[in-house]
Amino acid sequence: MNIILLKPEEIDGNDSVVLSDQRFNHIKTIHQSVAGDSVRIGKLNGKIGTGTITFIDEHGVTMDVCFDQTPPKKLPLTVILALPRPKMIRRIFRSISELGVSELIVINSYKVEKSFWNSPILEDEKIEEYLIAGLQQAKDTIMPTVSFKRLFKPFVEDELPGIIANTQALIAHPNTGDPCPANLNQSVTLAIGPEGGFTDYEVNKFFEAGFKSIHLGSRILRVENALTALTSRLFSPY
Template identity: 40%
Template sequence: MNVLLIDKKNIRTDRTIVSGRQFDHLKKVLRVSVGDKIRVGVINELLGTGIVERFERDYISLAISANLPPPKAIPATVILSLPRPKFLNRIMQSLATMGVKDIHVIHSQRVEKSYWSTPQLNLSRIDENFILGLEQAGDTVVPNITLHKRFRPFVEDVLPHLMNDRKAFLAQPRSEISCPICINQPSLLVIGPEGGFIPYEVNKFENIGFQAVSIGDRIMKVEVAIPMLISRLYPGQ
């Protein structure tokens, strides 16, 4: 945890109470005491400093001052074929840590329909993972996520409205074109299942202007491919 994130509704007269998971981290990992300063952020607002005023058995009272902007967001919308549920928590945390703020999760032929019933897709669970990712990154702005259970309506009715003259890339294993480096402009990035999209799906993306790209001959797991692609498109951000 590199920043303690606080919900604005829990702040009263520039003070807040920290309990639960965050309290345990402050107590057992950071080992704070009265008078210590820690880095804090107000969710979806500013970063700043918290001063420990009281340290009780199961909570800490902080005085809050927040006046610094959060880090710049990555200007990419990520469109992600629903991954296996056991990796979903880690992937959502990673996307938040990297600074991605707009995420669409879609269905594709190689996604098992049973994946859509996983409790990991509960929006409150996803938000919990976003918060963990933001705390790691020192960011405050929670990503937006939209779930699309049907492939064709998304590609035909939703996706064209997201393009808005952005660069549009389809990550596809063994594509002859390498993923570009440092594009310095907003983009759409589609990431499929580990085996890639089927030809029908690839054609649907390419027909509306997506360019298939790869990061080499090796087929990466989704949780490995995402940071590799983002770091190529937006190095240093």
């Protein structure tokens, strides 16, 4: 947690905030902060800045807050991701916001087990929690846009052409296409399949929509490593 994220409604009219949840625990036990200390904070979907502790005891912390810096820029990147297995969701969603992905579209795919769509881990509150964890790691405040598309064919046929307009549309698919390029200077739409990969039918639908395939070499990476590896290559550090 490299910044403490605050929701706008948590900040009162005097630019003061009272915390007693796990963010307080972090300030109290990890930072071991005392009154007068300052901590890095951010306003969700707003600026980052400084919180000055005016009071802290074993129950909570009160801070005066000031937001004066812009958060890191987002990557010009939309990720289209086959729904991962539930136990991977937390890590992957946290990485999405940590890496600075602007938009995530989670889609169905033949190799996605139907039961995954009913996982309680996909509740809005959980997803928000994981995304905020990634933002707090990366000192970012801006939530990525996240949507879910349970029907593959209508998505790729009807929605995908609009999504990829004015972007470089790439599908990560082992053993095909070109090596993943480095340091692109344009917006990218990047499709990543499920464990076991997209089917040939699905890959062809992406090709029909205008995608080109790229690969990361002869090693097959787990989805969460592929996401980080691809993102890190596609854009230079910023």
